[in-house]
Amino acid sequence: MFARPLRRRSPQRYAQRFPQRIPQVSPQAICAAAALALLSACTTVSEPARPQARPLADNERPVTTPGATPRERIVEIATQEWSRWGGQVVRLGRDDSACVTYSPAPAPELPPALPEPPEVQPEDKADTGAPASGTSADTDSNNIKWPRADCMTFPDGTGMEATPLGCTLARRYWGIVGETPSCRQVTQGAWAWSAVFISWVLRKAGLDEQQFLTGQSHSMYVVDARDGILAHPAFRIEPVPAMPRPGDIVCSGRGRDRYLDDVAEIGFGTTPMHCDIVVAVDPAARVVRAIGGNVQQSVSMEEIELGDSGRIDGVTNSHMPWVLVMRNNLQ
Numbered sequence: 371m372f373a374r375p376l377r378r379r380s381p382q383r384y385a386q387r388f389p390q391r392i393p394q395v396s397p398q399a400i401c402a403a404a405a406l407a408l409l410s411a412c413t414t415v416s417e418p419a420r421p422q423a424r425p426l427a428d429n430e431r432p433v434t435t436p437g438a439t440p441r442e443r444i445v446e447i448a449t450q451e452w453s454r455w456g457g458q459v460v461r462l463g464r465d466d467s468a469c470v471t472y473s474p475a476p477a478p479e480l481p482p483a484l485p486e487p488p489e490v491q492p493e494d495k496a497d498t499g500a501p502a503s504g505t506s507a508d509t510d511s512n513n514i515k516w517p518r519a520d521c522m523t524f525p526d527g528t529g530m531e532a533t534p535l536g537c538t539l540a541r542r543y544w545g546i547v548g549e550t551p552s553c554r555q556v557t558q559g560a561w562a563w564s565a566v567f568i569s570w571v572l573r574k575a576g577l578d579e580q581q582f583l584t585g586q587s588h589s590m591y592v593v594d595a596r597d598g599i600l601a602h603p604a605f606r607i608e609p610v611p612a613m614p615r616p617g618d619i620v621c622s623g624r625g626r627d628r629y630l631d632d633v634a635e636i637g638f639g640t641t642p643m644h645c646d647i648v649v650a651v652d653p654a655a656r657v658v659r660a661i662g663g664n665v666q667q668s669v670s671m672e673e674i675e676l677g678d679s680g681r682i683d684g685v686t687n688s689h690m691p692w693v694l695v696m697r698n699n700l701q
Contacts (some may be wrong), residue, residue, distance in 0.1 A: 424548050444575045452670070458474065467689075470523060474530065499670070508564040526557055537556050540567075549586075569586075592607070605696040608697050620695055621644065644690070
């Protein structure tokens with residue numbers, strides 16, 4: 371008899387040899403699924419870490435040096451804005467002074483000699499209106515500085531912010547949080563615009579919502595940095611005394627919270643503060659130069675004279691008792 375030929379058996383699939391519930395997928399299908407997942411991740415818009423006001427449409431794109439780093443763009447844009455306002459300079463002296471040393475605006479008229487500064491009446495809220503996004507905590511109405519012959523200052527309603535140019539420029543900053551104040555409101559405490567100035571500069575420098583969130587009060591973004599709520603934070607908090615670098619932000623308490631003991635005391639959107647963007651540091655002269663909005667009713671450059679420590683601190687000048695530095699994490 372002839373032997374029966376052996377039957378050729380085809381190789382079994384892995385699933386046939388080792389039964390399992392996991393479906394078998396071809397390599398081509400795996401690659402296609404991975405590509406689809408990657409595309410989905412690229413097109414997904416993540417929500418900000420906290421609610422953000424929708425900014426008004428703004429196509430303005432400040433021109434900075436080609437190849438400038440984010441830190442350098444922040445400094446350049448702040449300096450450009452300072453120039454647009456006329457280059458006002460304020461000296462914060464070791465002698466505890468805070469005087470305007472140069473301004474394009476005429477000096478305000480000195481009041482007649484009075485035994486006490488005139489009483490400041492509460493603002494008529496129906497007339498001024500508060501921002502829909504909430505009144506800025508940074509108003510300092512309980513610390514009115516009346517002009518003196520030996521130290522030029524600008525009370526509310528005077529200086530560059532009271533000019534048509536100043537109104538136009540300041541309203542741009544409010545647009546970053548979706549607000550459109552009138553020219554009269556721009557000059558009033560409920561619409562203190564120093565925080566929206568910094569918010570505007572940082573957005574124009576290219577910082578996104580994973581790096582920095584805007585706000586109408588400085589304490590909003592200070593608390594963001596302190597509590598580490600952002601995915602890729604542009605800033606971290608360092609208490610004073612400290613020596614800042616260009617691109618850092620220096621902050622002080624003001625009003626009822628002028629002398630804060632600890633950054634942990636700062637409340638989100640409730641603690642009145644003021645912050646400026648550092649643009650130059652001169653250790654030899656012991657001077658830090660910083661640009662801030664709504665400083666003496668303009669965008670001003672503050673010449674901060676350092677005390678005995680050679681760093682900014684909370685005791686050298688009572689007009690600006692610094693409490694922290696927001697260290698820039700960017701290049």
